[in-house]
Structures are given as structure tokens and as C-alpha cells.
Amino acid sequence: MAFVRGEGAWLETDDGRRVLDFASGVAVNALGHAHPALVAALTEQANRLWHVSNLYRVPEQEALAEALCARSFADRVFFANSGAEAVECAIKTARRFHFAAGAPDRTEIITFTGAFHGRTLATLAATGNPTYLEGFGEPQAGFVQVALGDVDAVRNAVTARTAAVMIEPLQGEGGLREVGPAMLRALRALCDEHGLLLILDEVQTGVGRTGTLFAHQKAGIAPDIMALAKGLGGGFPIGACLATEAAAKAMTPGSHGSTFGGNPLAVAVAKAVIEIVGDEAFLDRVRSVGLYAKQRLASVVDAHPELLGEVRGEGLLVGVRARRPVGDLVAAARAHDLLVVGAGENVVRFLPPLIVTEAEIDEAVARFERALESVEAAPAPAVADAGAE
Numbered sequence: 001m002a003f004v005r006g007e008g009a010w011l012e013t014d015d016g017r018r019v020l021d022f023a024s025g026v027a028v029n030a031l032g033h034a035h036p037a038l039v040a041a042l043t044e045q046a047n048r049l050w051h052v053s054n055l056y057r058v059p060e061q062e063a064l065a066e067a068l069c070a071r072s073f074a075d076r077v078f079f080a081n082s083g084a085e086a087v088e089c090a091i092k093t094a095r096r097f098h099f100a101a102g103a104p105d106r107t108e109i110i111t112f113t114g115a116f117h118g119r120t121l122a123t124l125a126a127t128g129n130p131t132y133l134e135g136f137g138e139p140q141a142g143f144v145q146v147a148l149g150d151v152d153a154v155r156n157a158v159t160a161r162t163a164a165v166m167i168e169p170l171q172g173e174g175g176l177r178e179v180g181p182a183m184l185r186a187l188r189a190l191c192d193e194h195g196l197l198l199i200l201d202e203v204q205t206g207v208g209r210t211g212t213l214f215a216h217q218k219a220g221i222a223p224d225i226m227a228l229a230k231g232l233g234g235g236f237p238i239g240a241c242l243a244t245e246a247a248a249k250a251m252t253p254g255s256h257g258s259t260f261g262g263n264p265l266a267v268a269v270a271k272a273v274i275e276i277v278g279d280e281a282f283l284d285r286v287r288s289v290g291l292y293a294k295q296r297l298a299s300v301v302d303a304h305p306e307l308l309g310e311v312r313g314e315g316l317l318v319g320v321r322a323r324r325p326v327g328d329l330v331a332a333a334r335a336h337d338l339l340v341v342g343a344g345e346n347v348v349r350f351l352p353p354l355i356v357t358e359a360e361i362d363e364a365v366a367r368f369e370r371a372l373e374s375v376e377a378a379p380a381p382a383v384a385d386a387g388a389e
């Protein structure tokens, strides 16, 4: 499939088919395609100034940093171009914090099975998935992985070398695996007890995707460091690493940098995204539409128990476990002009833009049901687990 234009939750192919986009470029197009406020922000900036370098002040970047800090736990923001770069910055910030505190050996980061933190060498090591690591040499040192949901395993993994714990509040690529507020609170307490930094990877869950601006806000805790990307730019590439003043104080000018990070075009669009998504009424709607999507998916599961298992996820990061190879269901949906995305544990993810309507959810469910009927008509192959990105 090749697309030539989009509007809202809809895409049009080069041969004129209208496709319902419940992939959103893998949780990126938070406001759908061609949102007028984003088009206006981008074109206004494009007509004025594209790039100057971080050697100079970038007022649009400062405005976005202020908007992010005003709506979060953070005091400081570093801008990058992608999720992996935002996570790299989070890792560097945690290590540098301990270095400046006179503990340069505290470099180890505890991560969790099923995690996905990106494809650079460090974020791959943090991800720890052997399939993604294969062929790229020794995984970078400094990461220890424990079972998701096991606080005791985290406690047992803490040593004199531990710098931080890093977790996604809800695992996206791993298959919408829940972490839950109790676990997040337990990790916060454990980090405080041992002088560790808590890093949240909200690259996929952040910017309204789960129904609050940041997913961890539901747990009533705050991290020390947080990585964002994906929805932040609404389709324009940008990443951000947010931190408290205390956690970031060793990241002095020159300790980290990026040529393109915080590019004026990217930050102009991201500022427009945050102003819209950060509004409580907007987030209320994401929560109610997300609940509706979950209820509709549950009724699809009831109608097709031989093909589908449980419904998972929160807000508009929802999905359903498949009992056939997830790739078959994703391909069948595509054949019925519906985009969805596979994830680990054989889960089909539904990631519509946050502006999706209940009528569009009904239409997606109708297309998915037709896709399931086409799969039912085909012979059943064995189930294989599938990753996504």
C-alpha cells in the first residue's frame, strides 16, 4: 500500500482507496492527518525560519520546553529527533548524575522483559530482545533485565553499581503488557530507598495516548527522567528527554548535544500538539472514546472466541490477543482497508489518532469483523509470536 494523502483518521492510496488508519504511523499521528492547527504551525514556521543550530537560543524550543514543564514533573528538557535518542539521553542523564555525585561506577540500568526502548546500540541493550540484538556484536554493557511485574526481582537486582530503573508504564511493542499503578508506586519507593533514578519511557504511552497526558500520572507518582517522542510531533520527527533539576544538574552545556534536536520546525508543531492534547476536555474525550473502543473490541472477542483472546490496553493504546499469527490478522485487516499494528505476545494493536470518533471506531470494528470472517474461511496455521518495529 502506498498513500498519497490523509485527513483525520483516513488515508487515501495512490489507486484511490480510502483506508481507515488505526495505526497512526505506530502511535505518532496523535491528531490524525493534516490537522489544520498543525499545518498552520508548520507552514508559519516554514515561512520564517527552518534551522539555526543549538549554538544559539531557539525561542520556539524554549516555549515548548516551558509548555512541557508546566504540564509535568520536569524542570528541564533536552530535545532529540526520535524515541531512541530520547531514551539515550535518559540513560546518559542517569549515569552522569551518579558520576557527578562521586559514584562513577553506578552505571547499571535495570529494565524489564518484553521492553522496547529503541534500536540504537544502547537502547537495544536496554531492550534485551535477542532477536533484535542478533548480528550486532556484544550487547552494550550496563543493563540488567528482570521479569515484568516482579518488585522482588528488581530489589534483588539492585547492587552498588545500579544507577536507575527504566520502565514503560504500559509495554507497547511488548504486547500492551500492563505494569499497573501499584508496580509503578513500588518502583518509585524502591528507587527512593536505594538512591536510584526512576526513568519512564513514555515514547509510546505519552502525549495523551492512554487518556492522561502522561501514563504515569494515573499512578500518582513522578519519575526523575522521562523519554517522549512519537505523538509529541504529531507526525513531525521529534524526541524529548524531560528531567527534574536534581536529576539533570550534571548535564551541563557541552555534556550532550544534537545538531537537529529541537529544530524550529519540529518544536513549532510539537507546541501546537501539546496545547491541544494537554487540554483536560480533550483528554476526557480520549478516555471516553478509549473505553468505547475497548467495549467494542470485547464484543468482537465474544463473537470470535476461536480467533481472539483478551482485550488489552488503556485509552487509545488498545488491542486484542490473536489466536492465529498476528501477521495474518493485520494483513486481513489491511485487505479490508483498515490499518492496525502487530505487537509482541501475538497482539493486534489499535492505535487510532486521538481525535477518532465513535462512528469511526464502529467502522473499524465492522472492517475488522469482515477481516476476521475472511481469516475464519482460511485453514488455521499454528500461532507464532510476532514483534512489530
Ligand SMILES: Cc1ncc(COP(=O)(O)O)c(C=O)c1O
Binding pocket: 082, 083, 084, 085, 087, 116, 117, 118, 119, 168, 172, 173, 201, 202, 203, 204, 205, 229, 230, 389
Ligand atoms: C516505548 C518505546 N521506546 C522507544 C522507542 C523507539 O522510538 P524510535 O523508533 O522513535 O527511535 C519506541 C518505538 O516504538 C517505543 O515504543
